[in-house]
Amino acid sequence: MSLVIFVVFGCVAVGCALAMVFARNPVYGAIALIVCLAALAGEYLLLDAPLLAAFQILVYAGAIMVLYLFVIMLLNVRREEGCRWCTDWRTYLGFVLAGLIGLSFLFKASNVAHPAPPVGFHVYDVTGVAYTMFTDPTLLFIIEALGVLLLMSVVGAIYLGRRFSAEEELLMKHDRPAGSNSTGTAGDAPCGESAP
């Protein structure tokens, strides 16, 4: 029975992942990825990880994908014209390379000896995960490093998102291709119609 639910969730996840890759409109792609991540949260529940299923919904589908949708709508990314990615030979090269990577994974995984799958459920709740996380010295060091990483990413995002100074603005106007004449400060949300 659990295998049936696993397959159903897996088909939803794979279908939504394909829809994300092939969606012409990035907004539809982002929504398909949200459904895919929710289906993966269901898989985590089946694989004895309820805490991570909750994190998946909260952090991925709730926070990260909303940030994606916000940026897509802020930048008003236009649909790609035509169907260029399905006629280009590089597209097929991309599929072939990705397939080779997957085949090498499965070849490696099918060569190792398979231990017997665990019998019954052993659900790790918050206590179990947190005990391992905060008692292992290696994991504690990683937590410290992740704190520094998050601080650096916050500082970097604030630095990248600042309002440009006048001379930087002039440099960019010089560098920008002819035809786009809007100034592009942080205040006005750029629209797709003004793009060449």
Place this chain on the structure above:
Amino acid sequence: MIQTMHVLWLSTILFVIGTAGVLIRRNAIVMLMSVELMLNAVNLALIGFARQFRDVTGQVYVIFIMTVAAAEVAIGLALFVAVFRHKRTLDTQKIDLLRW
């Protein structure tokens, strides 16, 4: 009963779809979303192995990967907003300042 090999199959399929998305799409935001999909495929494999070996360390690493993904998204989207302000496009064929 779910075998670990089933989990690895699903994880590989999702990873390949994410790789193909990074390789064939030209929209930078869609490429970043495909990278998210690849990270989630690895998370799924880690959870499958944590269940196989009855070791919760795999799940702890999934939490770490989620943290790294959040930092990556913050920096990546800030970069894309800056690039869009500069170039008025997110087409990776047209963002060629550092390309020889």
